[in-house]
Amino acid sequence: MSKTMPVELDKVVIRFAGDSGDGMQLTGSQFTYTSAMLGNDLATFPDFPAEIRAPQGTVEGVSGFQVQIGKIDIYTPGDLADILIAMNPAALRSNINWVRKGGNIILDTDYFQDRNIKKAGYKTNPMEDGSLDDYKIIEAPITSLTKTALKGIELDNKSIIRCKNMFALGMMYWLFDRSKDETIKFLESKFRKKPVLVEANKKALNAGYNYAITIRAIASNYKIPAAKIEKGIYRHISGNQASAWGLLAAAEKVGRKLFYGSYPITPASDILHELTKYKNLGVITLQAEDEIAAVCSAIGASYAGQLGVTASAGPGIALKGEAIGLAIMAEIPLIIIDVQRGGPSTGLPTKTEQADLNLVLYGRNSDSPCIVIAPSTPANCFEYIFQAARLSIEHMTPVIFLSDGYLANGSEPWKLPSMADLPEINAPQFKGSEQEFQPYLRDPKKMSRYWVVPGMAGLEHRLGGLEKEDITGNISYDPENHQKMIDIRADKVKAVANFIPEQQVIGATSGELLLVGWGSTYGSMLSAVKELEKEGVKIGLAHINYLNPLPKNLGTILGAYNKVLVCELNSGQLANYLRHLFPEYRYLQLNKVQGLPFKITEIKEKIKSILNN
Amino acid sequence: MSKTMPVELDKVVIRFAGDSGDGMQLTGSQFTYTSAMLGNDLATFPDFPAEIRAPQGTVEGVSGFQVQIGKIDIYTPGDLADILIAMNPAALRSNINWVRKGGNIILDTDYFQDRNIKKAGYKTNPMEDGSLDDYKIIEAPITSLTKTALKGIELDNKSIIRCKNMFALGMMYWLFDRSKDETIKFLESKFRKKPVLVEANKKALNAGYNYAITIRAIASNYKIPAAKIEKGIYRHISGNQASAWGLLAAAEKVGRKLFYGSYPITPASDILHELTKYKNLGVITLQAEDEIAAVCSAIGASYAGQLGVTASAGPGIALKGEAIGLAIMAEIPLIIIDVQRGGPSTGLPTKTEQADLNLVLYGRNSDSPCIVIAPSTPANCFEYIFQAARLSIEHMTPVIFLSDGYLANGSEPWKLPSMADLPEINAPQFKGSEQEFQPYLRDPKKMSRYWVVPGMAGLEHRLGGLEKEDITGNISYDPENHQKMIDIRADKVKAVANFIPEQQVIGATSGELLLVGWGSTYGSMLSAVKELEKEGVKIGLAHINYLNPLPKNLGTILGAYNKVLVCELNSGQLANYLRHLFPEYRYLQLNKVQGLPFKITEIKEKIKSILNN
Amino acid sequence: MSEHAIDAPQPKLTKKDFTSDQMVRWCPGCGDYAILSAIQNALPQIPEKKEDFVFISGIGCAARFPYYMSTYGFHTIHGRAPAVATGVKLANPKLNVWEITGDGDALAIGGNHFIHVLRRNIDINILLFNNEIYGLTKGQYSPTSRFGQVTKSTPMGGIERPFSAGELALAAGGTFFARTIDTNPKLMTQIFVESSQHQGTSLIEILQNCVIFNDNAHAAVTRKDHKDDFQLHLEHGKPMLFGKEKDKGLRLNGFKLEVVSIGENGDQENDILVHDANETDTIIHHMLIRMSPPDFPMALGIIRAVKAPTYDQLVEQQYQQSLEKASFQSVDELLRSGNTWEVK
């Protein structure tokens, strides 16, 4: 296996695309994992169809996976791919717009016959009609080569063809100078019980690797050196997994069991799948009959002293509003995870969007304020949901955690924290005597009630959704008391600002332009700011994780710039929210509602157009 | 029956209060009706407990009814009563704060013994402890006098005592120089089948009347001359009834049947009770199993070509958010009535509030704009729900109608419109050929789809909640199409501004201060402006009925004043909404969340304090 | 959980121990008063600590119940009490959980949670106050109102056939169903005590009178002058006899139940069906639930009480199993399990 010297690259974006049944997600994650082991920084994003398995060969059935790996800090899976591997014409057609002009495209030529070309919706063969002239095309008869490589193996034709993804992966491993070892280990464990499959897949992997050497499709292969990464133990983690694990950590920290009541919905279901594995850690998962039962069961669990959590996506969150109001009134802990997806209504269920900010801030009857927190990278879902739990418990009020499809399914390497280093979570305990107890007594600083739960002798009391009298918690229809309680509930949430970190600013701390964003746009916005910095343009970035209440210093930050640009994957919800909280400033907007994350270039262009004005 | 010359008054506020079982609502409405017949202008407001019939004699069980009658324009039931009739100590205790210092209080002394005084929560007898010194007390043994008057009538004791409300009403009729005729007619019809009850109630009424003459408790009685009222035929109407009738009118106008799917909830249920009486007009009412089924059945009916309507209060509206999103996506007519009540959660179910504005503007997943309209007086519920129906049908999109407990249960005289004078409602019909038809073709001006419904041959098509391709309506996951449709849905609602009247301003059209309000605060705000005008203070009032989209000229209006004061029965929802739509202006706020309407004096004081600053 | 949770022998509890200081705000004459009193009488007979009783309700007149109990209580939202109660019981299986619900709360808006809680057989007790009307919202028909009933929302009479709570419960897999009546305090108390002993979801339908909006709805069963003829008090293992002189009974005729008079037509007590509440097959229980005047007496008492694993027990069981198999004991260990790598 003679090798030319590989060319070093800072970073590269790779996109795998094929039929839903072609195993592209697995291929992508294997490539990712191997790269992580090599010390690359990276970020990934899968792109699923809304159908489980739409007809083979159609655009609707294409499943994609994009990963950016690099030696420099990687904050997003990348705008456009440097290399696309397309297993059929449909995969090519629906992914070509995601490849940069001049990029490489590997095609499985076996699928480029009339039938499949037509199925993909092409009128003419793209390999022949010149439409790929802007790209470097690498033609590889992947399927037939896989078949050849596997000749003699005791497997039916279908199973043999299924190995073609390993062939493709093998090619990529050579191209990017990666070892096959981790994937081989993986195959051996995955097909432990079917040695023939281990053999077949390994053969395909090796064949692909060798084929890439042979054809030297690309003059030489590439090396992406290890990133300068903080020391520590790492693992690869997706946003949904990090959310699940953050909850486990919070429950362990506060010493309460975790109760997770949920009804499946894309893209939140994986949190349920994940948590249900950890019964041994005391987690109880209830797959409820609907979203309302889900949130209500979590309320019941919190009422009884566990950490009650529920999750859904927009349509389900809309259903939970009434019950969240109850938890606000009863002043008990509750975490509501909203993994946002494209809407309105059923919308674009497998696509990402940030358009539920309004819903979670306002989607309940009457004045019913709620803490809202948004993570900003797949891995920091762990940290922020931990904080969500801390605030919900310590302040005795519901917290909504605004994730989204991009964070949920995207993944990145994550330096493992140690439980000992995580902040304490102190459940507000009533320390007085039975005689002194009143259900709506409050901690003077946090204004939280005490978490007194059934089973505690002598402290029996009643809660409910009718307005309560201050201190005693008895039903009260008194007008002045109502005003007082409305104010207390508002002030209590406002007071949380004293218990969260100040807003950090990246880049310029004052000047011409401040970029403001929240949630999953972090990676793109940060990249834009960093890239511009290299180009000599200095602007500030305030990316917000604590949305309600906002960090106390945010107003001051906003005031330090001539212009503020709010970037969101919705029609301007944060911008409007800032307009009411800080009406003294003007806000420019960059909005995109396409079911897709921002491209770094989109943000940069907008910034430049503002700065040039 | 010799009479002294009655004293003329411009207006007077009367409050009836007693146990839930004492018939105060009936007493109040009889008084009201009689006054209306005399040509008084007036406004009423009932004040119910949240319990059906809490224990007799307790504050919790008190039911009240306030009416203001006058010869000058009456816009509210009045801040404080000039005269209170309290049937027992509990009624006194819970209503005393609603009587102006120096006002009259009629007490049924029969109930002022220890037991009842204690039950009401008094430590000492208020008739003796000096706590009523600021008021003119008229002591009347109403119950025993009623018994005496009814001696000999073949009725059990309980039924006899029940007639005491008529005794009280009789007293009021003399005091305010009103005829008993209408009430006698009413009794004769109501108890048609039980002549003994007619007799008993008439006797009690006469006895009360005569008793008032005898005691001349108040030096003389009062005359409230007829108001200068526009010519026409009038009736007395509550907001809920007007809402129901406005729907009937709209359905008749557009030539579609009315479908009303609803689940009972205070204070919206009366619309259901009302509409279910009009089956002969083609109305179908479905009492659904829950609020979600209610709105979905209305969606189904609209989809099939009827005018689909649903109603609820806050907790139920919160539940309907997901389904409203479907109607937004499917672009079909739908009216959602929210009769707001005190919240959050179950809150203060029988009290009024304006705190669902945020919910109806934002309480749905993703960007899902909706038309929002609020009536401002009980009677104009008719007009505005008619407009809601017009816009929903002509623009093919849901409209939320924001009523509240105060409007719903309050009532006023209403000049009957004639159907011929109401605006046309034109359902958008597709006029092209079968071949030209596409489900998401639009009317070029209104941007509305065409209302093509099952049963129309050759135009079969599919709708649904997944994102649709522009024009064809086919499912589309295309990013650019999604952006386009998000924009179309937003623009379509914005375009409604071209089809609604401009905002009117009352009072000064520019200057120092503009008052801005919406919904049921109209009466108090208007009164405040008028009273101040008399005092020589000129300010403007922009009371908004069309909340989304706002009238096109609103921005200009806001800009014509130095200061803008937004008055609301919530914590500042309209103010915040204006902050995002018109960030160029500053907004002052007057907010009250007590389950009660504004007092005129509260508004005047706030205005004065601003003007003096 | 706190210094207050110390286990200590408690003095014998009495009715007073279960009475809260809040004023009871039902209408005078409402059947709810008798039910409240029966529960307050029943709880001291149940061997649990006072602090372990929890009452969870939805919304409605009935649902105000927890405020009048001096136990832990939670007045939640309309229709959702089963879900809240499920969370409570799973969070702390030691608690003795009672759900209080009305016919609208349970079978209109809450119908789905109702059938699912029964299906899961979670160990709670449900008291369904069936007054065949919406009380709190002032008199609309409910899913148990009679066909043709005139109410505020059905001025021409209702056109929906009523649900039978018991039949739905059985179809949903219910393991315990009893029926009682607000006019019989002794029967109520007895059934409440027994139902608390059942492991699984105990559904108790209480025929309750709403004096204001549906007075005498159950008169066919409760009228003093004929109640013995229209109430069949079922007892497990006993023949199904009723009537003042216990001279009537139920017999099977093919697939149908029929009422016979003992002695007449040669009918002997031996022919009379013997009640078997523990029979897993639902067929006869279905028949008993369905009976109503005038052709039949109304079956009261415990109609069905069968054994089946409860959801809470199964959760606990899987927890124990998971402990045996677990390869990590803490979050720190979990984080470090599987595929990790070290950057040095």
Place this chain on the structure above:
Amino acid sequence: MSEHAIDAPQPKLTKKDFTSDQMVRWCPGCGDYAILSAIQNALPQIPEKKEDFVFISGIGCAARFPYYMSTYGFHTIHGRAPAVATGVKLANPKLNVWEITGDGDALAIGGNHFIHVLRRNIDINILLFNNEIYGLTKGQYSPTSRFGQVTKSTPMGGIERPFSAGELALAAGGTFFARTIDTNPKLMTQIFVESSQHQGTSLIEILQNCVIFNDNAHAAVTRKDHKDDFQLHLEHGKPMLFGKEKDKGLRLNGFKLEVVSIGENGDQENDILVHDANETDTIIHHMLIRMSPPDFPMALGIIRAVKAPTYDQLVEQQYQQSLEKASFQSVDELLRSGNTWEVK
């Protein structure tokens, strides 16, 4: 309503007339394909105009169905199709309304609407695609999944006892229940045609195979080698015989059903139960619904079809009655009825 709504004699419709131009996007091998085809075959046999057919669905793989039909269709939201369909049918009773739903859509989130639509007996047809799994969300258990079933959300096996759609339907007052299976196109088509003739809510449970997440869930009934032994095709008025040679049958033994072999042990065809779908009593229908392998065959065909007034008919009836009594004919008249006064 428009120029398009003109009544005109239509040419005989064919399957093709009911096939839309949209690509069918179910997984290859999914049972849904066969159901789609069976409906497209059934509709031409139903004497209605094409424009009068409406398909209303919730959310799920099954619920994508309307897109593939060239009729009017509405893909609504999860669980709520019965409510939308109710509105459609009441708004225009002439329409022939089909609701398409999955086991999760109908019995998890939609459980309440499901039982209420059956209770109201509104004249629609419900096709319940029962694959005992959530397909579209990728493999969580559903309310019909087996106890112990391992799914994405029950890695240690499910701990909930499944619902029986048929039993719930009967308890809710269902007037029509049929069961069929995706492997039998003929039976499906036949049942669809017959169910459309039933006046009231027709519930058709279709045992459907999800190849991806719950393959072979119904194998005990469908496996080629033994399907005759485990499928009982019920026909009204016919004895309940099954087996390849129709040599097995069902008989009543006291209160239980039992399987007997004709000829053996002296069992004669005369002992065999004759199916009566029209019997109003639910007892035997309950028993038939509950049967399942290995002890019993699965009952397929129309199990129950009884007469009862439909909600839509009753609405119409009250409308007619109201017309007779009405004292006003228009809104103008209504406004001026009752207590009004004139200001001159």
